[in-house]
Amino acid sequence: MENQPVGARPGEIRHVEVAPRRLAAWFANFTKRHGAVGLEVRDGALVGRAEDGSHVTARLPFSRAFSGEPDIFSLAEAAEPPARWGLLLVRKGGFAVADVQEDRIVELKIGQRHVQGRSKAGGQSQQRFARRRDNQARQAYEAALGHARQILRPGPLVVGGDREAIREVLTGLPGCEVVGSWLAVPDPRRRVVESAVESACSVKMSVTNAD
Secondary structure (H helix, E strand, O other), X not given: OOOOOOOOOOOOXXXXXXXXHHXXXXXXXXXXXXXXXXXXXXXXXXXXXXXXXXXXXXXXXXOOOOOOOOOHHHHHHHOOOOOOEEEEEEEOOEEEEEXXXXXXXEEEEEEEOOOOOOOOOOHHHHHHHHHHHHHHHHHHHHHHHHXXXXXXXXXXXXXXXXXXXXXXXXXXXXXXXXXXXXXXXXOOOHHHHXXXXXXXXXXXXXXXXXX
C-alpha cells in the first residue's frame, strides 16, 4: 500500500496511502526513482516535483490542511492522528463502531444483522419481501445507532460502508463531525476495522509519473 509500484505508465495518476511514520522512507524511495524533489506548500497540501518531471501531492488525513514548512518532517508531524476520534462503518448486513485514541482502538463494537437479498418474485410477494427487507435494514441501522451513542463522543468521526446506511445513522449523532476520506469497506470484521483505522490515519498521496 505504501510503496510506489514499478513499471507505472507515463502520465498515470495513482493514489497511495502512507502511514506518517513511513513518509521519510517513501519520499526517499520516490527520490531514488525520479531524482531530487523540490517541495512547496500549495492549496493545503505538500507538493513535490522531481527532476524527471514526475510529481506528487500529499494531503493530510482527517480533512486537515497542511500549512507547515515544506519538508517531510513537518508533514509527518502534522499528520499525527487526533488524540481521540471515532470510526463508524455501517452496511446493511453489519456495523462497527470504534472509539480510537490516536491510532489505537480503545473500545469497539461489531454487530451483524441479516438483511435478505433482492427477490425475483413479483406482485404482492415482491412488495411483502421489500417491506420485510426494509424493516431488517432499519433494525440494523437502529442497532448501529444505539451502540454509536454509547461509544462515540462528540468530535472527529470517520465513516464508511453503505452511504444510505451512514446517512440514516448520522441523523442521530448531531455532535459528531465527519472528517477524512470515505472508506469503502466490506461487512465489518475486526480485520476490516483495523485496516480502516490504518487508512484513516494515512497521508493521501497522488502520484503522476513523467511523460
